[in-house]
Amino acid sequence: MxxxxxxxxxxxxxxxxxxxxxxxxxxxxxxxxxxxxxxxxxxxxxxxxxxxxxxxxxxxxxxxxxxxxxxxxxxxxxxxxxxxxxxxxxxxxxxxxxxxxxxxxxxxxxxxxxxxxxxxxxxxxxxxxxxxxxxxxxxxxxxxxxxxxxxxxxxxxxxxxxxxxxxxxxxxxxHYGGLFSFGAPVKDTGLPSTGGKMYMTFGKRAFLGYQVQDDSSGVWFVNLPHPGPMTVAEAARTSAEDWLRVLAAAFTGDRVPAADLLLRTDPGDLLIAGPMENxxxxxxxxxxxxxxxxxxxxxxxxxxxxxxxxxxxxxxxxxxxxxxxxxxxxxxxxxxxxxxxxxxxxxxxxxxxxxxxxxxxxxxxxxxxxxxxxxxxxxxxxxxxxGYRIDWDASVSATPHPDGTRA
Missing domain, CATH: 3.50.50.60 (FAD/NAD(P)-binding domain)
Structure with a gap:
């Protein structure tokens, strides 16, 4: 049809x-x-x-x-x-x-x-x-x-x-997932390349993800546990400099490069991504x-x-x-x-x-x-x-096939 x-x-x-x-x-x-x-x-x-x-x-x-x-x-x-x-x-x-x-x-x-x-x-x-x-x-x-x-x-x-x-x-x-997210690009991380790999670290108080390129530039993101949902506008009332200090403190004692990444982050580049929700x-x-x-x-x-x-x-x-x-x-x-x-x-x-x-x-x-x-x-x-792929040229059926699919 x-x-x-x-x-x-x-x-x-x-x-x-x-x-x-x-x-x-x-x-x-x-x-x-x-x-x-x-x-x-x-x-x-x-x-x-x-x-x-x-x-x-x-x-x-x-x-x-x-x-x-x-x-x-x-x-x-x-x-x-x-x-x-x-x-x-x-x-x-x-x-x-x-x-x-x-x-x-x-x-x-x-x-x-x-x-x-x-x-x-x-x-x-x-x-x-x-x-x-x-x-x-x-x-x-x-x-x-x-x-x-x-x-x-x-x-x-x-x-x-x-x-x-x-x-x-x-x-x-x-539904709020209990985490608030931040991220930033870093022009010079001072770290060796991660070889195309993204490192994701379960810290004691926060979660860190980072990837470093061959020229030592990189990106990082942090998921910070927070007891209640907070909007991006509410988070923005705190200065970027203060947030970077809060994030650095969350990784105190962790043997990961969070301190280096945060120290080398320009506060003007900090991105407040918002609450993690589903x-x-x-x-x-x-x-x-x-x-x-x-x-x-x-x-x-x-x-x-x-x-x-x-x-x-x-x-x-x-x-x-x-x-x-x-x-x-x-x-x-x-x-x-x-x-x-x-x-x-x-x-x-x-x-x-x-x-x-x-x-x-x-x-x-x-x-x-x-x-x-x-x-x-x-x-x-x-x-x-x-590996999921969409076959655009296949016709979509009005009724399911015996296996439950339509195309």
């Missing part, structure tokens, strides 16, 4: 929104992005990892290489304890490319510019407040009194999604002519290393479904394709978060057991996650 969708309103201009619009354009569906903020998000956000599966999904719409150009390859992840003990190492399965570390601001600008080059229109200053459906379409109502109409409305508006609340007023709210299971991803993608539907903690990649995958898969099926059937097929995968990844990331915030007894048990777990966790076992 062919699709009857010809136009879409994409609410949210972060990462998933522009990708969804470009994927929809490839599917022959006109899409316009509506962004709540009056200006672009240049310089906003910290760093993130783009997994091989996310890069492959970007390849489907022809932007994978643009993103590879702005990213730093991360060949392996090395886990270590506060005392420098190596707990394990893992990387991509054989035959799968390396992940990329990307600054969110660079990824945002790359996708924004490429979408504009392809004719995708992004309208700023449009904060969604309501949506009204008719037999023939959906009308978005914005806070400035304007409206926009299309066949479907796609919520790519993040973990505090307005569209999610419109679909289901009783939808769950974000979403409990969202029961309804769609209603009528409205549907969710990315963090609005399935916000994985940054510990998963998959948040942006899952958003990209969902954007591309939704475009396939709308290309091939009427919107009601397309939304059902989309959920069938996505929900089992994303919820499995989210569950695994929750276990990682608990390890990061472990107490004294938990640290001992973690450091004893993790090496054994890592020995058993061969790279091939992660192929279901990083």
């Amino acid at each position: 062919s699709s009857t969708t010809r136009s879409a309103l994409v609410i949210g201009g972060g990462i998933g929104g522009p990708v969804a619009a470009m994927a929809l354009h490839r599917a022959g569906i006109e899409a316009t992005v509506y962004e709540a903020y009056a200006s672009t998000a240049d310089g906003v956000g910290g760093g993130l990892g783009l997994a091989p599966n996310g890069l492959a999904a970007l390849d489907v719409i022809g932007v994978g290489d643009l993103v590879r150009e702005i990213g730093t390859p991360t060949t392996d992840i090395v886990l270590q304890s506060w005392n420098g003990k190596r707990l394990g190492e893992f990387g991509s399965p054989p035959g799968v490319e390396s992940a990329r570390f990307v600054w969110r601001a660079d990824l945002y600008r790359t996708l924004y510019d490429e979408a504009a080059r392809r004719g995708v229109r992004t309208v700023h200053g449009k904060r969604l407040v309501a949506a009204r459906e008719t037999a023939g379409g959906v009308t978005a109502h914005f806070a400035d009194g304007t409206t926009a109409e299309a066949d479907v409305l796609i919520g790519a508006d993040g973990i505090r999604s307005t569209v999610r609340a419109l679909i289901d007023p009783d939808a769950p709210r974000p 979403m409990p299971r969202v029961p309804a991803w769609s209603r009528g002519r409205m549907v969710l993608i990315g963090d609005a539907a399935h916000a994985a903690s940054s510990s998963s290393g998959q948040g942006a990649s899952l958003a990209v995958e969902s954007a591309v898969q939704l475009a396939r479904c709308l290309r091939d099926l009427p919107h009601e059937e397309a939304f059902t097929a989309y959920q069938d394709l996505r929900r089992p995968r994303v919820e499995r990844i989210i569950k695994e990331a929750e276990r990682t978060n608990s390890n990061k915030a472990a107490g004294p007894v938990g640290r001992v048990l973690r450091d004893l057991l993790l090496p054994l777990v890592m020995k058993l966790n061969k790279p091939e076992k992660s192929a279901w996650q990083t």
Whole structure:
């Protein structure tokens, strides 16, 4: 059965929104992005990892290489304890490319510019407040009194999604993971190259990740336990110099290079990434002519290393479904394709978060057991996650195949 969708309103201009619009354009569906903020998000956000599966999904719409150009390859992840003990190492399965570390601001600008080059229109200053459906379409109502109409409305508006609340007023709210995140680039770390590897250290009081390039430049991020959620605006009331001192104190006594990295960080380069959050299971991803993608539907903690990649995958898969099926059937097929995968990844990331915030007894048990777990966790076992590929040319079926898949 062919699709009857010809136009879409994409609410949210972060990462998933522009990708969804470009994927929809490839599917022959006109899409316009509506962004709540009056200006672009240049310089906003910290760093993130783009997994091989996310890069492959970007390849489907022809932007994978643009993103590879702005990213730093991360060949392996090395886990270590506060005392420098190596707990394990893992990387991509054989035959799968390396992940990329990307600054969110660079990824945002790359996708924004490429979408504009392809004719995708992004309208700023449009904060969604309501949506009204008719037999023939959906009308978005914005806070400035304007409206926009299309066949479907796609919520790519993040973990505090307005569209999610419109679909289901009783939808769950974000869950705080007990950690607050910071990061920064460092022009000269004074440290030797990590050889393309990202080191992740379970400190006694905080979690440190860092990678050093051949020229001694590098990046770091810290997950700092905090008893309650704190907004970026609240955190910004504390000076960058004071935060760097707080972070350095959190690694006192740890035999890791946190002190060197923090000492060499320009306070002007400190990025306050915000609280680590995820979403409990969202029961309804769609209603009528409205549907969710990315963090609005399935916000994985940054510990998963998959948040942006899952958003990209969902954007591309939704475009396939709308290309091939009427919107009601397309939304059902989309959920069938996505929900089992994303919820499995989210569950695994929750276990990682608990390890990061472990107490004294938990640290001992973690450091004893993790090496054994890592020995058993061969790279091939992660192929279901990083080796995932979308077959754009395959038709999406209106009914599941006997194995439960649709394409």
